[in-house]
Amino acid sequence: MCPWTRRAFVAGALSLPVTCAAADAYQGSGAAGAAAQARYFPNHGDPGLHVAEYDLRLTYHPPIRTLDGVARVTATADAAGDGFGLDLSSALTVSAVDVDGVAAQFRHRRGKLRVTPAGGLAAGRRFVCEVRYSGRPKPLRTPFGEIGWDYTTGSPGGVLVASQPLGAPSWYPCNDRPGDKAAYRMAVTVPEGHQVVANGVLTDRTTVPGTGTTWTYQHPGPMASYLATLNIGRFVFTTQDGGPVPIRNAYPMRLATAFDHDFGRQPQMMRLFQDLFGPYPFEVYGSVVVDAELDQPVENQTFSLFGVNHVDGRRGSEHLVAHELAHHWFGNSVSLAEWRHIWLNEGFATYCEWLWSEHSGGASADQLAADNWTDLADDGQRLRIGDPGPDRIFDDRVYSRGACTLHALRTTVGDEAFFATLRAWATEYRHGNAATGEFIALAERHAHRKLDELFRSWLYEKRLPPLPQRV
Ligand SMILES: [Zn+2]
Structure with missing residues (x-):
């Protein structure tokens, strides 16, 4: 729905580009016109780069809030050149970058990871860039508050990710613009006793005694970077009958009764919107409630995100339950240029x-x-x-x-x-x-x-x- 703004943004801390005149906006509202206009957030995303898949292998250590990551990014570039740029928070440290298995030069400054492959970049040729990184992720400070990777307040060790619109680089290297959508695979290792909720379908869960449990989620998408999510906590998992669409939910145990009531009509909403707009666009849907208060829920793809304050046992936020589901047609499937x-x-x-x-x-x-x-x-x-x-x-x-x-x-x-x-x-x-x-x-x-x-x-x-x- 809206970015998560638990902490107030200090107005004026970021400068923003000047907007276009109304006449330009109207005349340029087609695809060609949009391309000709200045982007709202030109520091995020590379328009000449197209990612096909993000394969994220992450290990999270809750007691010390540290993330170790290996991101394999499969992409193509429109034009031949020396290299390309990805967005990644400067709170994280990059230790190595390979392109097609060969070590590449890189520079990581001010949230941009500039990669220079040894052999340069050929136009239109698919390549795989592997980024090894680690650190203590924290939210990005943006005009919409501090967003992206953050920590739950209601239970220890919990993590939530609400990135709309600019928070995705807080936890993985990405081409952070809504026009570049990709498939995702996430394999996330956490200590036993913690659970992981991410986009798509859980395809594997493997426990190695003494090491932890690896939760693997896959989502063919395509998905914009700001809709990728990863939530770590202690959840109850339940399912609802959504007809052709499986609906699964995750929430803290103490909210079970209230959740069942407040989210109980998701199947009816799914039926109504499918009747009106056509088939639900993805393989699965669900809602996750994280153990924190959120200003607004967010339509993270296939797993909308709600705060404990959106569960009152009286359907006080049911309009938002409908709102986030509807975004899966309007915003997540049909995305903004x-x-x-x-x-x-x-x-x-x-x-x-x-x-x-x-x-x-x-x-x-x-x-x-x-x-x-x-x-x-x-x-x-x-x-x-x-x-x-x-x-x-x-x-x-x-x-x-x-x-x-x-x-x-x-x-x-x-x-x-x-x-x-x-x-x-x-x-x-x-x-x-x-x-x-x-x-x-x-x-x-x-x-x-x-x-x-x-x-x-x-x-x-x-x-x-x-x-x-x-x-
Ligand atoms: Zn919305």
Whole structure:
């Protein structure tokens, strides 16, 4: 949903690039335009590098909070050159880097690992880079708080990872941009008595007496780096019947009764969203509750992350349970081409909260849209949510005005064209990346009419448009 911000960020500690003008944002909202625009976080990710797989072999020592890692990164580069860059926190120390089995020169400074293979880099040729590293991981300080690898407060030795949007380099070397998605394999060794929850399916668990237990998870993805997660703690594992999709959950034992109630309707949510948007895009789903309080849950791929404060035994956070599941269609499968298009994640997942409310006997989407529109109108501050600026991608208005944008589309084109558009969006861009202009084009195709004025007024103008009435 939103980055984890338990600790307040000191405003102004990081400088951010200047955002583009509204006209540029609209004209450039297609894929080509997005490529031509400045990225929101140009220090993260290498646009010319494409990772196919991350194979992470990690050993974690809870008493001393130390991580030993070997990351094998299988990738290609667009252009021939001397080398490439990966993102990795400077809190970790790199001891060796090989490329295709040959020792490579490297330089690790200010969160960037620059690798220079002995024979250079050929355009389009697949290579395997192996990075050996170790240290005491800690969260990265970002405009969204301290995020990434962190420690649970409720039980000793626990770890949680909530990286959205910039925290992934806190624990593994990666090409940290949402447009580069890859497969993952994680083999994580922890002392006996600790358990590991990571993306995908647990394929092996092997205990070596005196050494610990290695938990191996595999996820074909494709997955953006910020959605990779690793949680270490003491969990109860349970399953729910999600129809064709296995649903498994993990949470602290003391929350069992409350969890069963609060997350008990995940199978119904899964059915509703599959009916509306098409098949769930991945091989497995589940929710993990870590022993810490989190400001917001996060849609880590195949294993959404919640804090103990989201489990109250009264379904007080059920709208967020729906929100994080919905992100698996909108955000995780259909991913952002670039962070400026964040309303495609948050506006959509918020609207799915409203669809779940309507479906489950709560307030209707009409009512929720009207309530949110009133709140936006009462708030004198306006935000162009189609290009909100790098420091405002998780502003509340991206969520509420984004959902209202979808409701305005629904009331303008009618339910049939609207839901056909959402289903086509989830289908045609499944496991891909997309930008706002592509959504507008798709909506126009299904509505058989131009909709540029509607989207311009809702996404790229500050003034709040009136909410269209249902015809
Ligand atoms: Zn969200």
